[in-house]
Amino acid sequence: MKWLGIILIALFAAFLFYAEADMPAYGDPGAPGSVHVTPEYIERTYEDTHTPNIVTSVLADYRGYDTLGETTVIFTAGLICYLLLGGWKRNDS
């Protein structure tokens, strides 16, 4: 069983290294991720939001829905910890 796990991990690592050959080069300006909406964000962030930090404006404005979801996930995690471990008073019948 232990050897099966090691072999599976090795196979998966070989698969990942094989797939990595098709990735664009690091920092390539012509990569698909860099030509779609990224130039728009970089050019228009200051005009749109008066915020010099592009990360903040993308996080909270352009992708606000995403951040709302992240915050809700964190809140749900805290709620579950509270319900499972914390002060859940068991005063049921």
Next chain:
Amino acid sequence: MIARHNSLIVNIACRVIVPFIFLYALCVIMFGHYSPGGGFQGGTILAAGVILMRLCLGKEASYKKFPPRLGLILGGIGILIYSGTGLAALLAGGNYLDYAALPVQGMDIPDRRYYGILFVELGVALGVFGVLTSIFDSLTKEK
């Protein structure tokens, strides 16, 4: 079991450091527009201050300063601030979370987005702060 630390140096150092941790967290939150930082990071630093207080001063003293049940309440308030900002934009006629539609008179659209981002970051910071302290209090609760 978390008890008050038995060393005078640790206690005094904690009392000196914790206010500065809170101040630095507020700085990180408020300058998220200009420098690395923002709601998540600032909320985490705030929670680190409270957890340091819990570890050094013990439960009795630190529960008086920050009650454990306050954590989840603050987290909920944070999420309400976030979604309330989006809802205000929706009710004012724009899209959800489109801060350009926020009903503020005498402010042009980029500034509305600026302050919308600020409110959202404050909500995120409150949420992360409350939830992290709540998780710590849940994990260290004694049966």
